[in-house]
Amino acid sequence: xxxxxxxxIINAHTHxxxxxxxxxxxxxxxxxxxxxxxxxxxxxxxxDTLACAKRFPDLVVPFGHIDLSxxxxxxxxxxxEQGFTGLKFIVTPVPYGDDSLMPIYERAAKYNMPAVxxxxxxxxxGAVRSLNMTPSELEPVAKHLPDWKFVIAxxxxxxxxxxxxFLQHHKNVYGDLSxxxxxxQPPSWLRGLFLRQPDKNLRVIDEVVDYSLFKKLVFATDNPxxxxxxxxxxxxxxxxxxxxxxQDMIYYGNMAAMLGLEAATVQxxxx
Ligand SMILES: [Zn+2]
Numbered sequence: 001x002x003x004x005x006x007x008x009i010i011n012a013h014t015h016x017x018x019x020x021x022x023x024x025x026x027x028x029x030x031x032x033x034x035x036x037x038x039x040x041x042x043x044x045x046x047x048d049t050l051a052c053a054k055r056f057p058d059l060v061v062p063f064g065h066i067d068l069s070x071x072x073x074x075x076x077x078x079x080x081e082q083g084f085t086g087l088k089f090i091v092t093p094v095p096y097g098d099d100s101l102m103p104i105y106e107r108a109a110k111y112n113m114p115a116v117x118x119x120x121x122x123x124x125x126g127a128v129r130s131l132n133m134t135p136s137e138l139e140p141v142a143k144h145l146p147d148w149k150f151v152i153a154x155x156x157x158x159x160x161x162x163x164x165x166f167l168q169h170h171k172n173v174y175g176d177l178s179x180x181x182x183x184x185q186p187p188s189w190l191r192g193l194f195l196r197q198p199d200k201n202l203r204v205i206d207e208v209v210d211y212s213l214f215k216k217l218v219f220a221t222d223n224p225x226x227x228x229x230x231x232x233x234x235x236x237x238x239x240x241x242x243x244x245x246x247q248d249m250i251y252y253g254n255m256a257a258m259l260g261l262e263a264a265t266v267q268x269x270x271x
Pocket of ligand 1: 013
């Protein structure tokens with residue numbers, strides 16, 4: 001059976017690794033990678049990300065980390081002035097949707113800086129309250145700033161049902177399937193996230209894949225190399241027979257629109 005392999009890819013969420021792009025950029029660009037949104041975490045890592053973007057200006061789109069514990073919207077101005085295109089949010093002392101954080105998001109929206117929010121469990125670090133980072137904690141943000149576009153990384157890990165439904169109800173929000181959690185789950189669980197019944201009152205006992213749910217996904221790798229996540233996305237989307245037009249939105253079109261690149265067109269290749 002032939003598999004759809006994308007020819008154009010935007011990585012919505014990755015991180016800086018010393019020397020990685022020097023080794024891989026050519027290979028990944030040959031595989032279709034056009035842009036990679038590199039998210040800093042902490043000050044030094046954000047600066048490393050920015051320096052990497054200067055070395056690979058056609059490829060790397062830098063996202064600067066905003067430390068939410070400072071509760072300072074001027075941090076957004078600082079990142080803008082430094083040259084960051086987007087913003088990264090991870091770990092927060094209060095829920096993402098807390099009123100005290102809203103001025104930060106408003107400033108980001110004013111500059112039209114897209115964002116990546118970590119959602120779900122955080123690997124490593126100190127005492128972290130993951131409940132502050134559930135997808136639904138971003139509901140007040142998505143409603144208050146309906147034109148500000150952001151990605152919920154990992155669609156909440158084990159809160160993936162919450163994540164999928166959240167995406168469905170907010171046109172400005174997208175989700176990525178990166179991270180170790182989702183990829184380890186049973187195929188039936190993954191498929192179940194996208195299953196709906198054709199009749200809401202159970203007059204017909206059936207379950208069908210609702211392809212509209214895929215329209216709000218984006219491709220992302222987080223820390224692993226491109227090939228690893230590409231294999232997962234390709235296997236998942238081909239197994240569930242997601243229409244090519246929607247796959248192209250996931251791999252390219254949604255992020256192209258978010259970053260203000262040209263409108264997406266479908267390019268396909270067969271294995
Ligand atoms: Zn990440």
